Amino acid sequence: MLQYVAEVASENVHQYAPGIGNLSLRQEILTHYSHLNYDESQLLVTQGATEALSLVMQYLRYVIHDDFAVMAFDPVYESYKHLPRIFKLPFYAYEKLDFEKEELEQYIQNNKIRVIFINSPGNPFVYVFSEQQMNDLREVCERNDAYLIIDAVYRELWYEEPIYLPEKELSVNVFYVNSFSKMLSITGWRIGYLFCHKKHAEVLRDIHDYIGLCVNAPLQEALSRYLKSESFGKMYVERTRKLLKSSYEQMSNELVNLGYEVPKAYGGYYVWAKLPDKIDGFQFAMNLYEDESVAVIPGMHFSDRANDYLRFNIARPKNEIAKGIEKVVKFSRQYFS
Known part of the structure; x- marks a missing residue:
């Protein structure tokens, strides 16, 4: 392009x-x-x-x-x-x-x-x-x-x-x-x-x-x-679908193993995840960014009922996703303990 x-x-x-x-x-x-x-x-x-x-x-x-x-x-x-x-x-x-x-x-x-x-x-x-x-x-x-x-x-x-x-x-x-x-x-x-x-x-x-x-x-x-x-971007879109699906599965599996609740998704850019034990999503997101330079959006931005939710963006290259997951896993284990 x-x-x-x-x-x-x-x-x-x-x-x-x-x-x-x-x-x-x-x-x-x-x-x-x-x-x-x-x-x-x-x-x-x-x-x-x-x-x-x-x-x-x-x-x-x-x-x-x-x-x-x-x-x-x-x-x-x-x-x-x-x-x-x-x-x-x-x-x-x-x-x-x-x-x-x-x-x-x-x-x-x-x-x-x-x-x-x-x-x-x-x-x-x-x-x-x-x-x-x-x-x-x-x-x-x-x-x-x-x-x-x-x-x-x-x-x-x-x-x-x-x-x-x-x-x-x-x-x-x-x-x-x-x-x-x-x-x-x-x-x-x-x-x-x-x-x-x-x-x-x-x-x-x-x-x-x-x-x-x-x-x-x-x-x-x-x-x-x-x-x-490029046939209305057909090949690019097909590659992007595969990348997003792979990143979604990788991210959601890691979050579930940490104790998050992750409702099933069928497309798109995001993982929507519920923190365990009613942890405050806004404070968690702020601390995650300050400690690990990983940005997520707290659920309160989207719903009054989602104070313990986070939105993770998976529309990034595989190496960034892998590094982000590594930091989220490390931080979550420390935060939940």
């Missing part, structure tokens, strides 16, 4: 890109999703998935005129709870990942929830929702005039089986957000995209024009050339 960055650096691609995205990049994305028969008007290239999420949130705040609330599943990725805070909307963290459809629908109605964020695989806990759960969520949203915002940034990084998302023939109630950040390990490039129903497209583009304008022009061009030559 870097060869294409060097290639475009001396070319005439350093002015504003089209607001809707580099035209060649848009074509690569549309070709990748051609089996879904999306119209080009439904696609918008954004400054990472983060801009797409906030763009949809701002749009829905504009078009929903009644008081409403926002929901995501606990533990919650930070953007899902802070975007409602910024827009002064109530937020609810639903605690049952293995939800019952009728119970969830009643919860949505009782709390006036009109927007639901979902990621699968998740962050911090890499939970994968089943096809039935995803379809149930879509149906509940459609019946209750609520909107489902699918954050699909980890969808290609599965360990066992591909991830199902209700993306076919996007209904008015479903927004689909994705990014190249995690898939291709280019989080600093900030290139994402959004698919929506045609009904929403014009206003979303209008908002984007005045708060995002466009995405980095040279990097979009470089990415477009890479995707075209």
